[in-house]
Amino acid sequence: MTERNYLTADYTLRSWFFTTDHKRIAILYFASLTMFFFIGGAAATAMRIELATPQADLVSDDIYNRLFTMHGIIMVWFFLIPSIPNTLGNFIVPLMIGARDLAFPRLNLLSWYVFMLGGSVTLFAILAGGIDTGWTFYTPFSTLYSNSYVMVAAAGVFIAGFSSILTGLNFIVTIHRLRAPGLTWYRLPLFIWSLYATSVILVLATPVLAITLVLIAVERFFGVGFFDPRIGGDPLLFQHLFWFYSHPAVYIMILPGMGVINELISCFSRKQVFGYKFVAWASLAIAALGFLVWGHHMFVTGQSLLASLVFSFMSFVVAVPSAIKVFNWTATLHKGSLRFDAPMLYALAFIGLFTIGGLTGLFLACLAFDVHATDTYFVVAHFHYIMVGGMVTAYFGGLHYWWPKITGRLYSEYWARAAAILIFLGFNLTFFPQFVLGAEGMPRRYHVYPPEFQVWNVLSSGGATILAAAYLLPLFYLGYSVFFGARAPANPWDAPGLEWQTSSPPPEHNFDVQPVVTRAPYQYSRKFEAQPQNA
Amino acid sequence: MWRQWIPFWHPGVSPEGGDVDLLFTGLLIASALALGLLFFLLALFCVRYRAGNEVDRENHEAKSWYWEVSWTTASLLCFLGLFVWGASVYFELYRKPLDELTVFVVAKQWMWKVQHPGGQSEINALHMPVNRPIRLVMASQDVIHSFFIPALRLKHDVVPGRYQDLELTARKAGHYHLFCAEYCGTAHSGMTGEIVVMEQAEFANWLTQQAPASPLADEGGALFRQLGCSGCHSAGSKIHAPLLEGIYGSPVPLSDGSTVIADDKYIRDSILLPRSQIAAGYEPLMPSFEGKVTEDQLLRLVLYIKSLGRQP
Incomplete structure (x- = not known):
């Protein structure tokens, strides 16, 4: 007879759809996000096939415009923003801090329903005929044309926003109120610090997006002029409001990934994270400074040169805490005892890809170069290095790392490493050529393009084929492991975090005995054995 | 020329193109150094400190805040340098254009309509003389577009509801791409054209060969009478309205005590939103022409008023 745990506690559908267990809600999110990830990915694949030739052959211009809009909306709001917080975060945060659940379990379940409602409305919009505004909804195109x-x-995005706010609120309260005895702020794992910073942005920025979308509706339905110049509005006001949310949202999408990387690098180097306090405060610095850079999306709109100057300066400043993190991760490896299991391969890939994404971000923060490169493929390549090379890689790394804890099963290490390497190669082949395309001046969101750009487009499309196949691989070997994988021990990686000190999968109530924390995180002995936080 | 040595790079042909290319090179070198150092350290640590490799790992928990302070300061200083460099070139790119050869651009879904002051107009093409700065005045009839010439390293959004001006200079004759860089709907990727840079004599020939209907300012004059503007803005009018002769480019005192220069933007705004800036000493009587005139007609009116300024 199998041991009783959160998975075997009850098998009814009701026990899943009305659960208030953070671990089961994480699984609900995981299933939904996997679906959205492959829908968004299918749109990207169709675009890359179309772009293999300069002419329009696979789809018409209207369909192409709908494809990239759908790709953007689905990936940003229905995959990237909720990805790590709502799956790994939901599952791991209470375990990591020695709590029974999040502070508001029913709010947590509500947040999933709200998310699914928003997702369904958005999917309906896509199936009914699609949206052709791009994920940025720029006015007056979106309001009038x-x-x-x-x-x-x-409306779908508006609804999903409330799910973000509820999750952010839940995390903030949980981290403040439900830490185990002895778990002081500086004893928190850095994953918690980064999710805390993320939650602050979720709660503060998302309402601005909601307000902006409401203003669009009021203009579209009632003709009140906010953004349309013909009725006294200003199109640039929309961009200010939109990026006031959407630039901090970029940090919503990367901070949790950075948090995961701390856990991976430390565990597989058998060392504590170098410069713990600097890394922790760097997360909060990014969250705060991230609110002051939105105007760097508008250097060529004709905004005042002085405003551009300030936004450029702040954009360089916000890069400093990110640089601090990269240096500290690298220093963590120094004099460690490195193992290269699949999660570590993802972590190393993250450092390389995130750094390339970050450095090219500086190119775009640099005013004169941005005039040339903005709205070209250079931007597309840059943010995919951050969002996909960074966040998605971290998501996969974290998923592999905590998979034994979540499912109680071990996956095939061989296939997991193969997939990690294939994703890394496929990713670079897809997106590196896009830097060249952008530098040569190929604008983004182009359905047909001058023939001289074809070589780089073919390379990129070839890479996308590899990447698509590589992203499908985990579906098979992780799926296989759920049914046929070997049973996982409680602590397969020999890590010191609290989440590893309970059985795999954990019991419904997480811990049989309330853990009491006695030391800082990431402690290893001189022989590189983990020293559990509660021992 | 050093710029030809950058792989896959076509050197910019504007006077500032060289500065942008140099900046790009600087950014590339700085990034290559940073990435090179990072990848070297990652590779070194991964090989040297792999599990099971017997190497010195003494004091591996020792750390010093000196490291944190050093790499934070170093990054900040590098970033500041790049910031100042990028900003200085940006101010060159977007400096206020001199009022020389002015060409009007009206963007609409999905074409670029270019009009020269002599009345010559072209679609999805802009002919210009080599080595002579021209000033573009751009307006959009509908949504936001963006005027992008990669070869000149220049781009500027064309936002509806206002004029945007931009100075262009090309140092080399030839044909260059013109792209719309701001997504504008169905045929966005078809909203492309060509910048044709010609020798100055050739350009003069081209202008005369185009057989224009009439200069834009003259058409503006006809519109000025047709729309009834002349009923008030003329010397014999019974209505107390400002005379427009000589107004272009001169300071206009406003009723709120401030002063503006009567440039293209001011004249455009005064036609569309006459009550937003009232000239001192006049009643706010003028009706708005918002929705009654197209961007094409507006620029003719502006040019007509400008031509009044040149008369003695």
């Missing part, structure tokens, strides 16, 4: 399902999609 687009004949697609703009308001339905905006």
Whole structure:
């Protein structure tokens, strides 16, 4: 007979859809996000096939515009923003801090339902005929000129935003109130610090997006001039409001990834994270400074040169805490005892790809170069290095790392490493050529393009094929492991975190005995054995 | 020329193109150094400190805040340098254009309509003389577009509801791409054209060969009468309205005590939103022409008023 744990406690559908267990809600999110990831990925694949030739052959211009809009909306709001917080975060945060659950378990379940409602509305907009505004909904195109399902999609995003706010709120309260005895702030794992910073942004920035979408609706339905110059509005006001949310949202999308990387690097180097306090405060610095850089999306709109100057300066400043993190991760490896299991391969890939993404971000923060490169493929390549090379890689790394804890099973290490390497190669082949395309001046969101750009587009499309196949691999070997994988021990990686001190998978109530924390995180003996936080 | 040595790079042909290319090179070198150092350290540590490799790992918990302070300061200083460099070139790119050869651009879904002051107009093409700065005045009829010439390293959004001006100079004759860089709907990727840079004599020939209907300012004059503007803004009018002769480019005192220069933007705004800036000493009587004139007609009116300024 199998041991009773959160998975075997009850098998009814009701026990899943009305659960308030953070671990089961994490699984609900995981299933939904996997679906959205592959929908968004399918749109990207179709675009890359179309772009293999300069002419339009696979799809018409209207369909192409709908594809990239759908790709952007799905990936940003229905995969990247909730990815690590709502799956890994939901599962791991209470375990990591020695709590029974999040502070508001029913709010947690509500947040999933709200998310699914928003997702369904957005999917309906796509199936009914699609949206052609791009994920940025720029006015006055979105308010007056687009004949697609703009308001339905905006409603979907608006609804999903409340799910973000509820999750952020839940994490903040949980981290403040439910830490185990002895778990002081500086004893928190850095994953918790980064999710805390993320939650602050979620709670503060998301309402601005909601307000902006409401203003679009008011203009579209009632003709009140906010953004349309013909009725007294200002199109640039929309961009200010939109990026006031959406630039901090970029940090919502990367901070949790950085948090995961701390856990991986430390565990597989058998050392504590170098410069713990600097890394912890760097997360909060990024969250704070991230609110002051939105104007760097508008250097060529004709905003005042002085504003551009300030936003450029702040964009360089916000890069400093990110640089601090990269240096500290590298220093963590020094004099460690490194093992290269699949999660570590993802972590190393993250450092390389994130750094390339970050450095090219400086190119774009640099005013004169941005005039040339903005709205070209250089930007596309840059943010995919951060969002996909960074966040998605971290998500996969974290998923592999905590998989034995979540499912109680071990996956095939051989296939996991193969997938990690294939994703790394496929990713670079897809997106590196796009830097060249952008530097040569190929604009983004182009359905047909001058023939001289074809070589780089073919390389990129070839890479996308590899990447698509590589992203499908985990579906098979992770899926296989759930049914046929070897049973995982409580602490397969010999890590010191609290989440590893309970059985795999954990019991419904997480810990049989309330853990009491006695030391800082990431402690290893001289022989590189983990020293559990509660021992 | 050093710029030809950058792989896959076509050197910019504007006077500032060289500065942008140099900046790009600087950014590339700085990044290559940073990445090179990082990848070297990652590789070194991964090989040297792999589990089971017997190497010195004494004092591996020792750390010093000196490291944190050093790499934070070093990054900040590098970033500041790049910031100042990028900003200085940006101010060159977007400096206020001199009022020389002015060409009007009206962007609409999905074409670029270019009009020269002599009345010559072209679609999705801009002919210009080599080595002579021209000033573009751009307006959009509908959504946001963006005027992008990669070869000149220049781009500027064309936002509806206002004029944007931009100075262009090309140092080399030839044909260059013109792209719309701001997504504008269905045929966004078809909103492309060509910048044709010609020798100055050739350009003069081209202008005369185009057989224009009439200069834009003259058409503006006809519009000025047709729309009834002349009923008030003329010397014999019974209505107390400002005379427009000589107004272009001169300071206008406003009723709120401030003063503006009567440039293209001011004249455009005064036609569309006459009550937003009232000239001192006049009643706010003028009706708005918002929705009654197109961007094409507006620029003709502006040019007509400008031509009044040149008369003795």
